[in-house]
Amino acid sequence: MSSTSTAFARARAEGRAALVGYLPAGFPDVEGSIAALKVMVESGCDIIEIGLPYSDPVMDGPTIQAAAQQALDAGVRTADVLRVVEAVAATGTPTLVMTYWNPVERYGVERFARDLADAGGAGLITPDLTPDFAPEWIAAADERELDKVFLVAPSSTDERIAMTTAAARGFVYATGVMGVTGTTQATAAGVAPLVARTKALSPAGGADLPVGVGVGVSTGAQAAELAVKNGIGADGVIVGSAFVRTLLNHPGDRAAGLAALAALTEELAGGVRA
Amino acid sequence: MSTYEADALGWFGGTGAFGGRFMPEALIAALDELDVAWREAMADPAFTGEFDRLLHEYAGVPSLLYDATRLSEHAGARILLKREDLNHTGAHKIRNVLGQALLTQRMGKTRVIAETGAGQHGVASATAAAYLGLDCTVYMGEVDTERQALNVARMQLLGAEVIPVTSGSRTLKDAINEAMRDWVASVDETAYLFGTAAGPHPFPSLVLSFVRGIGDEARRQCLDQYGTLPDAVAACVGGGSNAIGLFAGFVDDPEVAIYGFEAGGDGVETGRHAATIFAGSIGVLHGARTFVLQDEDGQTIESHSISAGLDYPGVGPQHSALSAAGRASYLPVTDAEAMDAMALLARTEGIIPAVESAHAVAGALRIAEERPGQTILVNLSGRGDKDMGTALEYFGLGQAGSRGQRETK
Numbered sequence: 286m287s288s289t290s291t292a293f294a295r296a297r298a299e300g301r302a303a304l305v306g307y308l309p310a311g312f313p314d315v316e317g318s319i320a321a322l323k324v325m326v327e328s329g330c331d332i333i334e335i336g337l338p339y340s341d342p343v344m345d346g347p348t349i350q351a352a353a354q355q356a357l358d359a360g361v362r363t364a365d366v367l368r369v370v371e372a373v374a375a376t377g378t379p380t381l382v383m384t385y386w387n388p389v390e391r392y393g394v395e396r397f398a399r400d401l402a403d404a405g406g407a408g409l410i411t412p413d414l415t416p417d418f419a420p421e422w423i424a425a426a427d428e429r430e431l432d433k434v435f436l437v438a439p440s441s442t443d444e445r446i447a448m449t450t451a452a453a454r455g456f457v458y459a460t461g462v463m464g465v466t467g468t469t470q471a472t473a474a475g476v477a478p479l480v481a482r483t484k485a486l487s488p489a490g491g492a493d494l495p496v497g498v499g500v501g502v503s504t505g506a507q508a509a510e511l512a513v514k515n516g517i518g519a520d521g522v523i524v525g526s527a528f529v530r531t532l533l534n535h536p537g538d539r540a541a542g543l544a545a546l547a548a549l550t551e552e553l554a555g556g557v558r559a
Numbered sequence: 560m561s562t563y564e565a566d567a568l569g570w571f572g573g574t575g576a577f578g579g580r581f582m583p584e585a586l587i588a589a590l591d592e593l594d595v596a597w598r599e600a601m602a603d604p605a606f607t608g609e610f611d612r613l614l615h616e617y618a619g620v621p622s623l624l625y626d627a628t629r630l631s632e633h634a635g636a637r638i639l640l641k642r643e644d645l646n647h648t649g650a651h652k653i654r655n656v657l658g659q660a661l662l663t664q665r666m667g668k669t670r671v672i673a674e675t676g677a678g679q680h681g682v683a684s685a686t687a688a689a690y691l692g693l694d695c696t697v698y699m700g701e702v703d704t705e706r707q708a709l710n711v712a713r714m715q716l717l718g719a720e721v722i723p724v725t726s727g728s729r730t731l732k733d734a735i736n737e738a739m740r741d742w743v744a745s746v747d748e749t750a751y752l753f754g755t756a757a758g759p760h761p762f763p764s765l766v767l768s769f770v771r772g773i774g775d776e777a778r779r780q781c782l783d784q785y786g787t788l789p790d791a792v793a794a795c796v797g798g799g800s801n802a803i804g805l806f807a808g809f810v811d812d813p814e815v816a817i818y819g820f821e822a823g824g825d826g827v828e829t830g831r832h833a834a835t836i837f838a839g840s841i842g843v844l845h846g847a848r849t850f851v852l853q854d855e856d857g858q859t860i861e862s863h864s865i866s867a868g869l870d871y872p873g874v875g876p877q878h879s880a881l882s883a884a885g886r887a888s889y890l891p892v893t894d895a896e897a898m899d900a901m902a903l904l905a906r907t908e909g910i911i912p913a914v915e916s917a918h919a920v921a922g923a924l925r926i927a928e929e930r931p932g933q934t935i936l937v938n939l940s941g942r943g944d945k946d947m948g949t950a951l952e953y954f955g956l957g958q959a960g961s962r963g964q965r966e967t968k
Contacts, residue, residue, distance in 0.1 A: 340727060340859040341844065343739045344583050350726050363856045386581050387843040391857030413581050413846075417568070420575075438585035440746065445587065463585055464744035 288379040289407045289432050289455040292331045293495040293520055302512035302557040304329060305497055306550065307383060307525030309336035310369040311361030312352040313532060317539065319372045321532060321546055326378045328547040329554025333373050334410060334523070337366045337384035344385075344412040344500075346467040348526040351533065363392050367404045374405030381432060381455070383410040389422070398425035408432025408455050415445075416452035423452060434458050439479050443486055450487040450494055456521060457494055459483055461511075462501040467526025471501030473510045473517050480518045499523030508556030522557055563810050563881060569760020572880035575848075579876075580759040582846045586739070589746040594761040596666050601768060606665065610769075613657050617690065618647045620654065620772060624780035624936075629907040630920075636927035638920075639789065640939040641777045643801065644912060650941030651773055651801045652683040656752055658769030660687035663750035670694040670745070673752040674738040676703055676731035676797070677868035677915065678710025679941060680754030685719035687752075695719040698737045700730035703867050710945055728861040731871050735845050755798025756875040759846030763875050767803050774808020777936055789936035791816040791926060795918040796889060797833065797869035799878045801940035806887060816888070819878060820922035822864035823891030833862035834891035835874040836882050844873040850882075865894035865949060866914040868941070896921040898953050901943065913941030914949055 296303035306325040310318050322333055338353035338361055345353070366382065374380040382401060389397045389409070401409070408431040414422065416435055426433045432455025437446050440463060450457050459479050461471025476498050484491030498511050498519040508522045531549050535542035563571070571577045580590065600606040614620035623642040631638045643651040656673075663671055671693050675681030681697040688695035697714055701723040704711050714721050727733035735758075742751045756766040774792075781789055792809050794802035796819035809815040824832035832838065835850045842851035844859060852860040852872035864870040881887040897914055900921035905911045912920060916939050923937045943950070951957045 339857075341732060341736050343736050343845075344743070346740070347726070354727070357858065387851070387853070387859075388857035390843055391853060391855070413583055413843075415580075415582070415584055415587060418579055418581055436584040438583070438588075440585055440588040442588060445584070449584070460583075460585055462744075463746065465740045469744070 287407055287430065287432050287455050289332060289381065290495070292379050293456060296331055297520065302508070302519055303331040303521040304508070304554050304557050305332040305334055305499070305521050305523040306330035306528055307334040307336060307523065308528055309338050309349065309352050309356055310366040311338055311356030311359060312529070313355065314359055315361065315365050315369060319369055321543060322369070322373045323376060324543050324546050325528065325550050326373065326376045328550035330378065330550060332521070333378055333380045334383045334525070335366065335369055335373065335380060337363065337382055337388055339385040339388055342385060344465055346465040346526065348467040348529050348533065352529045363388055367400050370401065370406045371404040379407045380405065381407050381410055381434060383412065386411060386414045394421045394425050398429050398431060402429040402431060408434060410434040410458060412436060416449055436460055437479065437483055439463055443482065446483055446486045450483060453494060456497045457483060457487070458523065459496050459498050460500040461498045464500065466500050467530070469501050470503070471498065471507065471511070476511060476519065477517050484518060495520035497521030497523050499525065503527035505552035505556030508553050509559035512557045512559065522553070524553055563877065563886070565760065565764045569764070571877050572883055576883070577849055577876035577879040578760060578763055578847050580846060581843045581848070582759045583743060585743050586746065589742070590759055590761065593765070597662060597761060597765050600662055600665055606661065610658055610661055613661070614654060614772065618653045618657060619645060621776040622646055624777055624784060627908050630904060633903065633907055634924050634927040635931050637934045638923055638927070639781065639934060639936045641773060641805065641936065643773060643938060643940045644910070644916065644942035648683045648686050649944060650679045650683070650913065651770060651804060652680050652754070653686065654772055655754070655766050655769045655800060656680070656683040656687040659750065659752045660691050660693060663693060664691055666750065668748055668750045670696070670749045671752050672696045672698065672738050672741050672749055674698045674731065674734035674754055676734070676870060677866065678703065678707040678714070678945065679868060681719070681721065682710050682713045682717070684752045685714040685717035688719060689717045696741065697721050698724050698734040698741070700724050700728070700734045702729045703731065706948070707867055707945060730861070732859060732873070755800040756803045756877060757798045757845060757847060757849070757873060763847065763877055766800055767807060767877065770800050770804030771807040773801065773804035773938060774806060777805060778808040781936060785934070787934065788812055788815055790930060790933035791818060792936045793818040793820060793919050793923045793926065794938040795869060795915045795940065796821050796874060796878060797871045797915065798873070799875035801938050803875055803877055805938040806881065810881070810886060817881070817886060818922060818926060819887055819889040820892045820918045821889055822866055822869035822918060823893040824863040826893050827891050831863040832891060833864045833869050833871060835872060836878060836889040837891050847876045849876040849879045850874050865897065866918065868913065868915040869918065890922060892918040892921045900924060901950065902954065910939070911943035912939055913943050914946045916940045
């Protein structure tokens with residue numbers, strides 16, 4: 286069982302959903318992102334997703350684009366991302382990297398898997414890599430027992446959900462809306478059918494593969510609405526743009542940004558427990 | 560295109576080599592739907608007949624194959640020009656958009672989106688949308704809206720909405736990103752009219768099927784008019800749709816050499832260029848594995864070219880495969896060489912080419928030196944009306960009483 290699965294199991298045992306928090310590495314700078322992610326861990330995130338800033342992020346809306354661009358403009362490198370992973374994973378919280386595919390391919394798939402594992406990273410979330418085009422990554426991840434988090438969407442056919450969940454490890458990422466990050470709000474009514482289909486089509490009826498809902502989730506109330514107790518069945522709630530926006534809203538005042546980040550994390554952590 | 564075609568997953572040159580589909584899961588169903596609809600349409604004589612009729616009656620296709628005798632005299636080889644510049648909207652792109660817009664209509668969708676660099680694909684998309692009664696939104700990098708303001712106005716006059724893209728480098732690659740973001744959120748009623756033979760499967764093959772008339776016609780015309788195949792064919796390559804359309808007609812003729820000319824910008828050695836195959840490396844961009852201009856970490860590097868239509872840091876995967884297989888050669892042509900060729904063609908033949916197409920002419924002049932007396936068929940993919948601002952500035956034109964400061968040979 287991976288550290289990610291363990292975190293989901295712990296949340297499930299407590300009768301709640303897990304809170305998964307995202308920030309891009311190197312935003313506002315490398316040290317700043319480590320400090321911010323540690324605040325998110327301390328304030329109630331069960332699992333951390335670290336974004337690898339990329340020049341052409343087709344799944345991201347303006348908020349995450351702006352943060353990634355800021356990180357790239359400041360010169361963040363793939364090696365810096367791994368350094369952030371190491372610092373955050375050292376807290377004991379499962380830490381995954383969310384990355385578009387080209388930077389991994391360029392780094393070398395095998396080399397990336399090795400260095401990610403060495404840094405204590407739990408695995409990868411790959412928004413533009415589906416299992417049918419991922420043989421190299423699947424082999425490298427399997428060798429090191431890294432999580433392979435693939436996405437399912439409301440538009441996915443049943444065949445593709447079955448194929449994706451069969452290939453996934455750690456959890457499967459259900460996109461809450463048809464759209465990019467940070468623009469549209471996901472609703473329980475919109476998400477419920479996808480979560481139900483994903484669970485029904487997962488090996489062992491989803492018992493071994495938690496479903497996290499992301500894209501379009503930003504508030505504690507939404508987290509509560511989507512969380513397991515209220516019948517939607519999401520095992521995890523993934524929040525990204527809202528954290529990024531919180532930091533973007535406090536330029537030049539690190540302390541105020543971190544305080545706001547802690548407050549948002551607590552609100553969301555309360556939501557998944559509601 | 561025989562051994563150079565894609566397999567069922569969209570791989571060119573063997574599984575995992577070039578092409579494929581590196582896309583968000585949310586768009587996979589739409590790409591599969593498109594793939595099925597396109598294959599059915601291409602097998603339906605009613606669809607292909609209607610496509611051919613529109614090309615002929617509306618777009619002015621087949622375009623002429625023209626023997627450029629004065630240019631040939633200058634070059635020392637016979638230069639034949641495939642006159643795609645004479646098509647409606649002024650470039651080969653009308654072929655692609657009429658095909659894709661007809662397919663959109665057949666699929667029952669009501670809205671099209673498109674990205675555009677120079678504005679040619681945007682204008683063509685707006686034209687096809689107006690003609691077929693579809694809503695049209697065009698994404699265009701803010702930098703490009705400034706250097707191609709005339710084309711923005713044309714799109715608007717045709718009823719399209721032009722959205723300036725302010726993210727990233729604010730050029731074609733970012734316009735593609737933004738169009739994909741739109742598509743993820745609107746895929747039920749919207750078709751994405753991809754502007755070049757790149758992107759995720761099935762776009763490279765789909766676009767080729769609509770533009771390959773360029774090469775099929777040119778081959779037939781060359782045989783009919785001159786009784787022989789050309790010794791070489793040449794085209795400019797940005798994303799590479801005009802080039803792949805031409806090359807498709809000749810790729811199975813091993814005696815015909817194939818040349819693609821990429822934008823060398825200020826010179827490949829300066830780093831300011833768009834010579835993706837010549838100077839780039841293999842990576843994944845906009846849904847396909849292909850040659851990419853990228854840094855050590857796989858971040859896309861901004862390309863540079865005087866020609867907005869070639870200013871793209873990726874290239875269609877089939878070109879990468881043709882290069883890897885040694886079937887086609889890809890070489891850079893600098894801004895200066897292209898502008899010289901533009902002026903030369905204007906003054907020898909009375910034809911003002913698009914700056915993009917001028918790269919192909921310049922390249923043909925270069926290979927003519929190694930092929931004296933041979934026949935070189937060049938795709939004159941577009942006309943230069945849209946580039947008068949660039950020419951005015953580059954040559955110092957526009958002042959009556961002078962012929963421009965930068966005299967050419």
